[in-house]
Amino acid sequence: MDVQDLVEYRAIEELKYRYMRAVDTKDWDLLASTLEPGVTAEYGHRLTFEGAQKLVRTLSRIMTDDIITVHRLSQPEIAIDGDEATGVWALTDRVIRKRDRVLLDGASIYRDRYRRGADGAWRIARTTYERLYESEVSLDDTPTFRLTEDRFAAPEVR
Amino acid sequence: MDVQDLVEYRAIEELKYRYMRAVDTKDWDLLASTLEPGVTAEYGHRLTFEGAQKLVRTLSRIMTDDIITVHRLSQPEIAIDGDEATGVWALTDRVIRKRDRVLLDGASIYRDRYRRGADGAWRIARTTYERLYESEVSLDDTPTFRLTEDRFAAPEVR
């Protein structure tokens, strides 16, 4: 690793942070901008995608305002080889499904591949994660639970 | 972004980490050292401050030893323009209010402005966050809940 590598690490980290912020704010154009057109994605056993367009379309359809997601990345381990790079990340995530009153918590290890385009920008070429665990619980188990803030609430409910 | 920018990014990150550590350890002098005197702060809709002295005084009054807070920052996106800089951060926070037995969980996106002083040190000039969500639940919903460690417990209770 030399000093110039650090500039590339930083660019890759901020790429990944934009990707994650795009998901949690449901900013689908921002999400698309972080992906190679031919990206492959495997989120555990259940969600796999081929192609940025399919990924963005499906997520935008699934993740309605009924669903609050919080994904938090930390612990990046990055390695660069020319215009290719790999990244290992720790993820924790929480999903609140308001209508059917489910709280999901999980933790994963992401393993990604990045590619630098002709424009000099890094994009996600392949993203996969392995779950350490995922749990679900009904909010009916904790009857006093209430949302006191919700960015995605309809205005009259907010 | 060039290599020298990375030195400034690092300084801004460690500034923000000291700020957050100061809040969770209730170290009000450390907190004051991270703020410009004229700082403005907007924590969601409910907590807004003008001036470092007011911010520190109010927080120190509100956040008694009855309250445990855990704030965790990740995903920094920083940009520098001369002696000014902006930062976007992911926050998760948990607050445990022991006396009235409430557990609060939340997640936010911070958007800050930093300024470099005549002494070369960066300080927080403006800090705002937008909540993704915030939830509250009574600890009476989970009757077996107990604190097995508490940095702020009175010695006899510890």
Add this chain to the structure above:
Amino acid sequence: MDVQDLVEYRAIEELKYRYMRAVDTKDWDLLASTLEPGVTAEYGHRLTFEGAQKLVRTLSRIMTDDIITVHRLSQPEIAIDGDEATGVWALTDRVIRKRDRVLLDGASIYRDRYRRGADGAWRIARTTYERLYESEVSLDDTPTFRLTEDRFAAPEVR
């Protein structure tokens, strides 16, 4: 801090991330590779170790597949002095004990010492943390709780 320090900070950060990933994936060889032979470790009041071999052996015995752990590091504040360095970190951790159905949540401040060996690699020489809080709750309080993913489940249960 100068630019070359950033290369060392990065090496120390990735060391600490490997250490943490080793714990959560129960990869005891990877864990051992991050430690000086004479490492001392103090995890709160209850878990203290002298020596890498003892630490790794004890953790590997305690942390059976019955136990899921998720440790997440953020907010590094690092300082280097020659071949020695110190690091302050924020930690949150969750432990799920499947057999006796306990969920533990905690948050700590890590304070570490690192040393650079003759081979140029940084290793952990001393690691300590102070708990902000730790809580336990029985999963029987939330009867609908279920694990939907578990990396350490026996194949037939998975």
